[in-house]
Amino acid sequence: xxxxxxxxxxxxxxxxxxxxxxxxxxxxxxxxxxxxxxxxxxxxxxxxxxxxxxxxxxxxxxxxxxxxxxxxxxxxxxxxxxxxxxxxxxxxxxxxxxxxxxxxxxxxxxxxxxxxxxxxxxxxxxxxxxxxxxxxxxxxxxxxxxxxxxxxxxxxxxxxxxxxxxxxxxxxxxxxxxxxxxxxxxxxxxxxxxxxxxxxxxxxxxxxxxxxxxxxxxxxxxxxxxxxxxxxxxxxxxxxxxxxxxxxxxxxxxxxxxxxxxxxxxxxxxxxxxxxxxxxxxxxxxxxxxxxxxxxxxxxxxxxxxxxxxxxxxxxxxxxxxxxxxxxxxxxxxxxxxxxxxxxxxxxxxxxxxxxxxxxxxxxxxxxxxxxxxxxxxxxxxxxxxxxxxxxxxxxxxxxxxxxxxxxxxxxxxxxxxxxxxxxxxxxxxxxxxxxxxxxxxxxxxxxxxxxxxxxxxxxxxxxxxxxxxxxxxxxxxxxxxxxxxxxxxxxxxxxxxxxxxxxxxxxxxxxxxxxxxxxxxxxxxxxxxxxxxxxxxxxxxxxxxxxxxxxxxxxxxxxxxxxxxxxxxxxxxxxxxxxxxxxxxxxxxxxxxxxxxxxxxxxxxxxxxxxxxxxxxx
Numbered sequence: 001x002x003x004x005x006x007x008x009x010x011x012x013x014x015x016x017x018x019x020x021x022x023x024x025x026x027x028x029x030x031x032x033x034x035x036x037x038x039x040x041x042x043x044x045x046x047x048x049x050x051x052x053x054x055x056x057x058x059x060x061x062x063x064x065x066x067x068x069x070x071x072x073x074x075x076x077x078x079x080x081x082x083x084x085x086x087x088x089x090x091x092x093x094x095x096x097x098x099x100x101x102x103x104x105x106x107x108x109x110x111x112x113x114x115x116x117x118x119x120x121x122x123x124x125x126x127x128x129x130x131x132x133x134x135x136x137x138x139x140x141x142x143x144x145x146x147x148x149x150x151x152x153x154x155x156x157x158x159x160x161x162x163x164x165x166x167x168x169x170x171x172x173x174x175x176x177x178x179x180x181x182x183x184x185x186x187x188x189x190x191x192x193x194x195x196x197x198x199x200x201x202x203x204x205x206x207x208x209x210x211x212x213x214x215x216x217x218x219x220x221x222x223x224x225x226x227x228x229x230x231x232x233x234x235x236x237x238x239x240x241x242x243x244x245x246x247x248x249x250x251x252x253x254x255x256x257x258x259x260x261x262x263x264x265x266x267x268x269x270x271x272x273x274x275x276x277x278x279x280x281x282x283x284x285x286x287x288x289x290x291x292x293x294x295x296x297x298x299x300x301x302x303x304x305x306x307x308x309x310x311x312x313x314x315x316x317x318x319x320x321x322x323x324x325x326x327x328x329x330x331x332x333x334x335x336x337x338x339x340x341x342x343x344x345x346x347x348x349x350x351x352x353x354x355x356x357x358x359x360x361x362x363x364x365x366x367x368x369x370x371x372x373x374x375x376x377x378x379x380x381x382x383x384x385x386x387x388x389x390x391x392x393x394x395x396x397x398x399x400x401x402x403x404x405x406x407x408x409x410x411x412x413x414x415x416x417x418x419x420x421x422x423x424x425x426x427x428x429x430x431x432x433x434x435x436x437x438x439x440x441x442x443x444x445x446x447x448x449x450x451x452x453x454x455x456x457x458x459x460x461x462x463x464x465x466x467x468x469x470x471x472x473x474x475x476x477x478x479x480x481x482x483x484x485x486x487x488x489x490x491x492x493x494x495x496x497x498x499x500x501x502x503x504x505x506x507x508x509x510x511x512x513x514x515x516x517x518x519x520x521x522x523x524x525x526x527x528x529x530x531x532x533x534x535x536x537x538x539x540x541x542x543x544x545x546x547x548x549x550x551x552x553x554x555x556x557x558x559x560x561x562x563x564x565x566x567x568x569x570x571x572x573x574x575x576x577x578x579x580x581x582x583x584x585x586x587x588x589x590x591x592x593x594x595x596x597x598x599x600x601x602x603x604x605x606x607x608x609x610x611x612x613x614x615x616x617x618x619x
Contacts, residue, residue: 031057031107033064039113044120046089048075051112052082055104062105070098073114087114093121123248126151126174126263133190133269135183144179144204147190148211149247151263174249174261176233177211179204188269189243190235197231207231209356210364214251214259226253227358242266279368279378281424282387282397288316288329288430293416295347296439297340307360310335310347314416314432317388331385331418331428333404336362343443346414346436352404354383354420366398366422383420385428397422409433448544448552453575453600461507461559463610467493469594471521473618484534487511487521491594491610507596507608509557509582510540519618523586528557528579542576542601559598559606575600590614 034054042049055064064083066076072088083102090096100112134148154171178195179202197207213227230252238244249261295312312335317328336358337348355362366384380386383399402420409415417431469491477486492506512529513522514536522537529538540556557577580598587593595609 029057031055031059031062031104033102033104033107033110035102035110035112038111039115042087042090042114042116044090044117046087048084048086049114050082050084051100053102054081055107059104059106065103067101067103068098069101070096070114072096072116073098073100076100087116090116090119092119093123094118122260124153124172124174124259124261126153126249126261128152128154129263129265129267133267135188135269135271143182145182146177146208147180148175148177149190149267150175151247151261153261171216172259172261173215174251174263175211175213175215176231176249177208178233179206179208180235183271185271188271189237190245190267190269192235192237195233195235197228207233210358212251213358228252229254280393280395282385282395282422282426283424285427286329286385286387286429288314288331288418288428290314290316290331290416290430290432293432293434293436294439295436297441298334300339304336304358304360306339307336308338308340310337310340310438312347312416314418314430316430327388327390329385329387329428329430331420331430332366332380332383333363333418334382335404335406336360340438340441343445345438345441346408346412347406347416347438349406349408349414352406354399354402354404363404365400368396368398385420385422397424397426397428399423399428402428445545451601452544453602453604454573455575455600455602455604455606458605459559459575459607461606461608463491463608463612464493467491467610467612469592469612469614471614471616473519473616475515475519475618478534483515484512484536485515486540487513489521489614491608507557507559507577509577509596510555511582512536512538512540519616521584521586521592521614521616523584523592526582526584528577530579539577539582541578544576557598559600559608575604575606577606580605587611590616 032055034056036052040049040051053064064078066078066083066085068076068085072090074086074088076083076085083100085100095118096116098114098116100114102110102112129149129151136146136148150173152171152173176195180191180193180195181204183189183191193205195205195207197209197212198205202208209227212231212233216226228251232250234248236246238246244264244266247263250258251260252258293312293314295310298309298311300308310333312333314331314333315328317330318326333352335347335352337350337352338360340348350361352361352363354365356365358364364382367381368384369379369381378394378396380396380398383402385397385399387395387397389395399420400423402418404420405415405417407415407417413434414436415431415433416436418428420428422428469489472488472490474486474488476482478484487510489509489511490506509526511521511526512534524537526537526539528541529535530541532540542554542556542558544552544554554574554576558574559577560574577596577598578601580596582596582598583593585593585595590613591611592614593611597605597607599605
């Protein structure tokens with residue numbers, strides 16, 4: 001019995017030992033945020049960005065959240081698979097960075113590095129000093145010196161007189177003149193500071209409105225000149241053996257356009273003679289009965305392409321050939337007038353106000369510079385007056401306000417009246433009535449629009465060994481352009497066409513070339529200067545000018561069949577070159593290849609091809 005019980009107990013123990021324990025529950029897996037990219041770059045102008053993501057081991061009721069650390073990130077939105085957000089436009093000229101942080105309960109946070117490109121810097125980089133910094137010390141009564149600078153954004157070449165001329169490759173020049181701290185003439189530097197266009201006063205810290213402008217060269221015959229209506233120029237100096245400068249320009253123009261520019265580098269400074277001598281100023285009012293006027297065109301306006309500058313001197317006394325007076329008063333005017341027209345123009349009628357701004361129908365405020373004996377004496381600029389007393393002593397007045405009135409009376413006479421006030425308070429009045437002649441004016445008669453080619457079909461001009469070629473180089477041909485010269489390039493089949501009345505085939509091309517000091521026939525392709533822009537490497541199109549009923553003369557480029565018995569181009573056998581091209585190839589030793597394919601004013605085509613020696617003559 002005992003044995004039976006023992007067996008049962010053992011059996012029970014075995015049964016208990018064979019029971020399986022409860023399996024342990026597996027731990028829940030952590031969620032993981034998965035991104036397609038960990039960094040992203042935004043455009044400078046701003047954009048909406050999408051980031052795709054997934055989450056492994058999603059948790060019930062848990063959502064992804066995103067935080068950002070920059071104000072320029074906005075409109076963050078999260079869907080089941082993507083994050084979108086807006087990046088604002090970067091108005092800074094440097095790149096910027098931010099970070100987005102993705103959060104999901106139970107998961108490790110994930111960061112996204114966001115960068116944004118810098119805004120494109122509109123600042124124009126100025127690379128050339130086109131004008132020596134002209135320092136004029138000792139400005140009377142201002143306690144300042146005037147500094148005049150100019151910088152160009154494009155390439156330049158040096159003219160024979162040393163002037164740096166911009167090339168025609170979309171160039172812009174920034175000019176400014178400001179009144180800064182007086183210079184130490186033993187060690188001249190440009191004073192640091194910020195100079196503003198602040199009214200018309202010539203005071204320390206101001207820009208001079210008359211000299212604060214840009215000149216834009218884009219290939220036109222008269223570059224676009226734009227005076228600034230609001231401007232700031234900042235000068236910073238980096239001292240060294242040769243001081244370097246950082247000069248920034250911020251100009252706003254009348255049409256609302258704003259331009260910024262910067263120049264970095266050294267600057268050559270040219271010191272004018274100090275204004276050491278005192279100026280004897282006018283002390284009384286003056287009412288004049290003017291007996292004469294001398295006027296001349298002083299070139300086109302530097303700031304207004306549709307204007308001419310007329311410098312006129314009114315006088316109520318006798319002047320000698322050097323302009324010296326024998327008593328009385330001389331009033332100097334510098335009139336900004338509409339472009340002169342016609343064969344014998346007078347001063348355009350109108351009221352010319354004294355102004356610091358260069359505008360049509362204005363005359364600039366006056367300036368009187370006293371360089372002292374031995375340095376040129378006293379010079380009047382702008383609108384000014386000079387009075388001689390009975391002892392032969394001069395007294396001066398710099399005009400700051402007033403007006404000049406010009407009226408024509410229809411009898412080839414004009415009345416010029418002045419009502420001016422000097423800076424010292426003297427009142428100058430008076431008038432002149434009589435003829436007015438303007439010197440230094442070049443009349444351009446109208447061009448005939450009627451076709452006058454005598455060709456009745458296409459023509460091929462064939463050269464032989466009797467042909468001669470000549471290039472006459474006229475360096476100063478265009479009186480108002482110093483950057484280009486003219487070459488009159490001719491080919492003909494007689495020894496001397498100027499003395500021959502026998503018919504012959506030939507051509508004449510008036511070529512516009514860079515005035516770079518090289519007296520050569522530049523090789524290359526010449527195209528027609530259709531709009532009279534006078535770009536380098538073009539030829540003037542053929543034109544016929546009608547001076548009057550009895551006079552006609554021809555300009556530009558032609559293919560012709562002879563001269564008349566007086567040696568002039570035979571107008572009954574000629575074809576003006578209106579379109580096409582002339583190709584010059586240089587082989588060395590004055591030998592050139594010459595090819596042209598041109599059309600006349602009736603659409604006829606004239607061709608030529610030859611290789612030969614060219615005689616180059618400078619005039």
